[in-house]
Amino acid sequence: MTRTDDAGEETTGPAGVVGAAYRAFMAAVRELDDERSWAPTGCAGWAARDLVFHCLTDAQRALNALHSPTGEAPDRDAVSYWADWRQQDATGRERAAQGRRFARTVAGMFLCFGQLRELYLETAAAVLHAAGQADPRQPVVTQGHVLRAGELLRTLAVEATVHHLDLRVHLPALPGPSAEGLAEVRRTLDGLLGRPVPLPWDDAHYARAATGRAPVTAAERAALGPDAARLPLFG
Incomplete structure (x- = not known):
């Protein structure tokens, strides 16, 4: 049986999953004011405003991808997409450091956090509209790879949910992430x-x-066995 939310919308499909994840994160962002936007997060070197800016760029990427259909065959799905985002080698660590510096620099250019907050919220709302209109089977292009639109939406839900947890590390009173995410x-x-x-x-x-x-912990690593050496699965 398909599960629906209070508005009668499907929550188990890709659009429903990203919708739940994005709406939950948007609810948390709405509660941030200028002072709390300087709180640290679970992302090294990022304050809340830096994290929101990063999520804005991801929402912008989502809009680009959902409007970039292709006839090429997918080379990634919602799981294998993340294989490129392990940060254990020098290239991955350098890429992550560059991303942190970029977000901090550009987020700091917003004199009032409210401007960044509203830009994120309106862009995220546009993503949800586009997600609802997308054919989940249509291949689309993002970050040098091809995914079906439905698989892309699932990766967006993962990104938003993990960063939602990051946002609440020092701001636990903020609304939490969605169960679907x-x-x-x-x-x-x-x-x-x-x-x-x-x-x-x-x-x-x-x-x-x-x-x-x-x-x-050591006990948890023992339970994971050889798989413990593979952590983090993505960064």
């Missing part, structure tokens, strides 16, 4: 791991531990 993160991480994680982690802790945001 957290479930999509778990599905993605299990796919990257190649099996359901053999630990009693809840969705939020699994998301943070498997992406290098929370420490993994």
Whole structure:
């Protein structure tokens, strides 16, 4: 049976999943004011405003991708997309550092956080409209790869949900991420791991531990066995 939300909209399909994840994150962003926008986050070197700017660029990328159909065959799906975002080698670490500097620099150019907040909210709303109109089977182009639109939407839900957790590390009173987004993160991480994680982690802790945001104990590493060396599954 297809699950629906209070408005009667499907929440298990790609558009429903990204809709739930984005709306939850948007609710948290709406509660940020200028002072709280300087709070640290779970992303190294980023304040809340830097993180919101990063999520703005991801929403802009989403709009570009959803309007970039192609006849090429997909070379990534919602799980394999993340294989490019492991940061364990020197190239990955340098790319991550460059991204952190860029977000900090440009986010700092907004004299009033409210300007950035409203730009993010209106762009995210546009993504949700485009997601609702998209054919999930249509291949689209993003970041040098081709994914079906539905697979792209699932990656967007994962990105928004993981960063939602980052935003709340020092601002726990903010509204939390959606159950649909957290479930999509778990599905993605299990796919990257190649099996359901053999630990009693809840969705939020699994998301943070498997992406290098929370420490993994020696006992947990023992339970993971050889797979422990593969963490973080993406950064």
